[in-house]
Amino acid sequence: MIELVRVTKVFPNGVVALQDVNLFVDRGEFVFVVGPSGAGKSTLVKLLYREEVPTEGEVYVDGRDVARLRPGQVPPLRRQIGVVFQDFKLLPNKTAYDNVAFALEVIGASRREIRRRVPQALDLVGLRDRARAYPNQLSGGEQQRVALARAIVNNPWLLLADEPTGNLDPDTSWGIVRLLEEVNRRGTTVVMATHARHIVNAMQKRVIALRRGRVIRDEHHGRYVRDDDELSSLLEEMRAVVSP
Amino acid sequence: MIRALAYGTREALASLRRNSLMSLASVTTVAVCLTVLASTLLVAGNLDHLAAAVEAQVQIRVFIAEDATPETREALAKAVAGLEGVASVEVVTREEALERLREQFGSRRELLDAVEEMNPLRDSLEVAVARPEQVVPTAEVISRLQGVAEVNYGQVFVDKLFSVTRFVRWIGLGLVALLTVATVLIISNTVRLTVFARREEIGIMKLVGATDWFIRWPFLLEGLFLGMLGAGLTAGLTWQGYPWLVEQAERVVPFLPLLAGEAAREFVRRTNLVLVVLGAFLGAVGSTVSLRRFLRV
Ligand SMILES: Nc1ncnc2c1ncn2[C@@H]1O[C@H](COP(=O)(O)OP(=O)(O)OP(=O)(O)O)[C@@H](O)[C@H]1O
Ligand SMILES: [Mg+2]
Numbered sequence: 001m002i003e004l005v006r007v008t009k010v011f012p013n014g015v016v017a018l019q020d021v022n023l024f025v026d027r028g029e030f031v032f033v034v035g036p037s038g039a040g041k042s043t044l045v046k047l048l049y050r051e052e053v054p055t056e057g058e059v060y061v062d063g064r065d066v067a068r069l070r071p072g073q074v075p076p077l078r079r080q081i082g083v084v085f086q087d088f089k090l091l092p093n094k095t096a097y098d099n100v101a102f103a104l105e106v107i108g109a110s111r112r113e114i115r116r117r118v119p120q121a122l123d124l125v126g127l128r129d130r131a132r133a134y135p136n137q138l139s140g141g142e143q144q145r146v147a148l149a150r151a152i153v154n155n156p157w158l159l160l161a162d163e164p165t166g167n168l169d170p171d172t173s174w175g176i177v178r179l180l181e182e183v184n185r186r187g188t189t190v191v192m193a194t195h196a197r198h199i200v201n202a203m204q205k206r207v208i209a210l211r212r213g214r215v216i217r218d219e220h221h222g223r224y225v226r227d228d229d230e231l232s233s234l235l236e237e238m239r240a241v242v243s244p
Numbered sequence: 245m246i247r248a249l250a251y252g253t254r255e256a257l258a259s260l261r262r263n264s265l266m267s268l269a270s271v272t273t274v275a276v277c278l279t280v281l282a283s284t285l286l287v288a289g290n291l292d293h294l295a296a297a298v299e300a301q302v303q304i305r306v307f308i309a310e311d312a313t314p315e316t317r318e319a320l321a322k323a324v325a326g327l328e329g330v331a332s333v334e335v336v337t338r339e340e341a342l343e344r345l346r347e348q349f350g351s352r353r354e355l356l357d358a359v360e361e362m363n364p365l366r367d368s369l370e371v372a373v374a375r376p377e378q379v380v381p382t383a384e385v386i387s388r389l390q391g392v393a394e395v396n397y398g399q400v401f402v403d404k405l406f407s408v409t410r411f412v413r414w415i416g417l418g419l420v421a422l423l424t425v426a427t428v429l430i431i432s433n434t435v436r437l438t439v440f441a442r443r444e445e446i447g448i449m450k451l452v453g454a455t456d457w458f459i460r461w462p463f464l465l466e467g468l469f470l471g472m473l474g475a476g477l478t479a480g481l482t483w484q485g486y487p488w489l490v491e492q493a494e495r496v497v498p499f500l501p502l503l504a505g506e507a508a509r510e511f512v513r514r515t516n517l518v519l520v521v522l523g524a525f526l527g528a529v530g531s532t533v534s535l536r537r538f539l540r541v
Contacts, residue, residue, distance in 0.1 A: 049451070071456075078453035089448050093262050106454040108247055150452070 001027050002048060002158070002191070007057035009043055009213075017043040019213040021057070025191065027157065030184045032200050033193040034224055035210035036237040041193035044210070045162045048191070049081050050074055061158070079107050082151030082159045082188075086166035088143045090135040096122065096146045097131040103150045121149040125179055141172035148176065152183055159183055161192040165199070173199060200224040211236075252461030259442075259466055266438055267470060273434045274474025274527070275481075277427040278519050282482045284423050285515050288416030290503050295409035297501035299376035302402055304383050306369040307394040316391045321369055324386055329378035334370040341365040366393065376406065427522070431474075432530035435467050439534045446538045456539050463531040471527020472520060479516035486512050 004023040010016050017040045025031055033041045046052040047059050050066050059066045061077065069077060090099050100121055104114045122128045125145035135143055144164060151159055161180060165173035177192075177199050184190045194200060200207060200223065207222025208215060260267045306324065308317055317335065325333040336344075342363050346356050373382050379397055387395040439446075449459045490504050503511050 051451075075453045075455045078451065081453075083451060089444075089451065091445055091448060102449075103452045105251055106449065106452050106458060110247075 001025060001060075001062065002189070003058075003060040004044075004047075005058045005060070007047065007054045007059060009040070009047065009052065010055045016213050018047075018054075018210075021210075021213070021215055023208065023215065023218070025189065027189050028184070028187060030181070030190045030203075030205045031192070032203070032205055032207045032222070033191060033210065034195070034200060034207055035216075036240040037195075038212075038240060039210040040213045041210055042162050045083075045160050045191065045193055048158070048160055049078055049083055079154065080156050080158065082154075082156040084144070084147050084151050084159070084161040084164045086163040088135070088140075088147045090143055090147055090150075092135050095132050095134055096127060096138065096142075096149075099135070099146055100150045100153050103153050107154060109154075117153055118149075121153040122146075124152070124182070125149045139172075140167050141169075141175060144168060144172075144176055145179070148179055148183075152188070156188065158189045158191070161190065161194075163194055164192065165194065165196050170198070177203070197224040248458055248461060251458075252465055255462035256465035256469065259462060260469060263438065263441070266441065270434045270438060270470045271474045271477070274431050274471055274523055275477040277430050278475050278478040278523055279481060281420070281423045281427050281522075282478055282515055282519055284416075284419045285518075286482065286486060286503075286512070288420050289511050289515070291412050291416045293503045294501050295412050296376075298405060299409055302376060302379055302397060302405070304371040304373070304379060304386065304395060304397045306371060306386055306392055307396070308367040308369070309391050309393040310366065312367070312391045317367060320389060320391045323389055324369060324371055327382060327385060329373050329375065329382055331372045331374040333372075336368050336370055338363050338365045338367050341368065376409075424522075428526060431471065431523075431526040432534065435470070435527060435530035436534035438466070438470075439463060439531055439538065443538045446535070450539065459539065460532055460535055463535055464528050467527035467529075467531030468524050469527070471523035471525070471530075474527075475516075475520040475523025478519055478523075482512055482516060482519075 002023070002025040004021050007018055007021045007023075008016070009018040021040075021044070033044060035041055043052060047054055047066070048061055050069065053067045057067075062080065064077070066077065091102065094102060097118055100118045101114050104117060109117075119128060119131075122131055125148050127142060127145050127149065130138060130142060133142075135146070138146065144167075148164070151161075159180070164180070165176050168176065173196060177196075180190050180192060181203075204221045206220045207217070207224070209217035209222075209225070306320075308320065312320070321333050321335050324330060342356065342359075342365055345365070349356060371382070371386070373379055379402055383395045383397050386392060446459055486508065487504075490502050490508060493500060493502060494504070502508075
């Protein structure tokens with residue numbers, strides 16, 4: 001489970017990315033985090049795997065206050081969390097197989113275990129036949145599936161995805177989201193930050209909406225925006241894009 | 245632990261192969277830096293050797309009082325030999341002194357026949373000291389002994405000589421120190437470049453939960469390999485090149501007291517050991533230190 005208690009994040013340059021955010025996500029949930037550009041979605045995700053620490057408040061991941069971890073406790077935290085990024089973050093000089101195996105090597109898995117689990121993960125994302133390809137030989141969608149396989153290969157209970165479909169066409173995006181849904185169905189908690197309006201609306205999952213660092217809406221079976229202020233939100237988002 | 249070590253070695257080797265151009269550049273930089281350092285070390289070593297050779301030629305000559313009996317002469321020789329820091333004592337009688345003078349006169353030795361009857365020379369002791377800086381205090385002590393007429397060690401000359409040799413040694417030391425600093429800077433900078441080129445990779449490793457040491461190992465080993473390889477090249481060069489250079493130098497300037505033969509081999513061996521250790525150390529520590537910045541994620 002994840003719990004944020006009165007979390008505020010102010011960057012050194014004075015930007016307030018999150019302000020007084022309270023949040024609870026249970027194990028096994030599937031949550032969308034939406035909001036206009038600059039709303040604080042990425043910052044929220046980064047707090048969970050401790051790329052950033054909150055300025056104020058507590059961030060509990062699996063019962064531990066992540067902000068108070070000693071440096072030595074950060075790797076164990078990250079090993080129970082899978083992360084998928086908009087820009088994939090694959091190692092360019094390793095094959096798809098080795099990129100996935102890497103996440104297991106890091107935690108000291110045996111070779112036998114690696115040989116068993118990597119093909120399973122690649123199977124799940126449907127890339128077994130592309131295992132020997134390097135990232136630059138794969139399409140965007142394929143690269144993202146490799147990244148997803150890497151994120152889930154050591155069975156994390158929490159999967160974080162920060163705009164995992166940001167660089168992909170709608171069909172490919174749906175492919176990724178279906179995979180996330182499958183991972184969630186197998187018991188993994190999924191938190192996905194996204195701008196993909198049509199996906200959020202179609203999935204009917206819990207939606208947490210941020211605006212200027214505050215949670216403005218948190219509802220189950222939610223939509224990307226509430227119907228009644230869909231237009232005003234759209235306008236605001238457009239404004240944010242034009243003058244961020 | 246074993247697994248992490250095996251993984252580290254495998255990754256380091258793979259990375260050396262993958263970034264072969266970068267590795268080549270690093271090895272070359274290390275080799276060039278260390279070769280300059282090695283040359284300076286060898287020059288400094290030779291300067292020191294030269295200074296020592298010149299200093300070793302300084303002797304104390306003790307003239308014995310005219311009225312001294314052979315017994316006092318022997319007693320004096322014994323007393324001097326027993327002094328601290330005295331390496332050897334040779335008694336030179338006035339007859340022997342004249343004989344030597346004759347030899348030096350060579351073809352005009354008959355000039356000395358005239359003085360044969362009334363030899364004006366005195367009995368003396370030739371005293372060699374173990375360490376050059378002992379010349380002055382030892383001469384001081386000897387001059388106060390019974391039966392000593394005069395002590396001579398070329399006072400003014402020795403003082404000048406010692407200040408010159410001291411100066412030469414300081415220059416050698418200064419050069420070595422300066423170049424060591426430069427080498428450390430250049431090599432660690434080279435290693436920093438290889439680390440910097442892979443900062444993204446390091447970030448991803450951190451992200452999937454790698455511990456700092458897990459990330460450090462391959463870099464440390466890679467730095468170690470690079471440093472040792474570069475130093476090895478330098479060592480090979482000095483091992484082959486130094487004797488050759490000495491040979492060339494001796495052909496041009498004979499009798500120059502250069503480090504040569506077994507002493508030279510020993511010196512080059514020791515220099516090379518220092519270089520390899522330095523190269524390995526700089527490579528390993530350089531990469532570990534430059535990693536620090538990127539591990540803070
Ligand atoms: N490292 C940083 N230093 C300073 N300011 C930052 C930093 N990271 C983010 N910010 C600022 O914090 C605010 C929130 O950023 P964040 O990346 O969380 O937004 P986002 O909701 O993910 O936006 P997008 O949809 O464009 O990805 C922005 O105003 C951003 O400029
Ligand atoms: Mg973002």
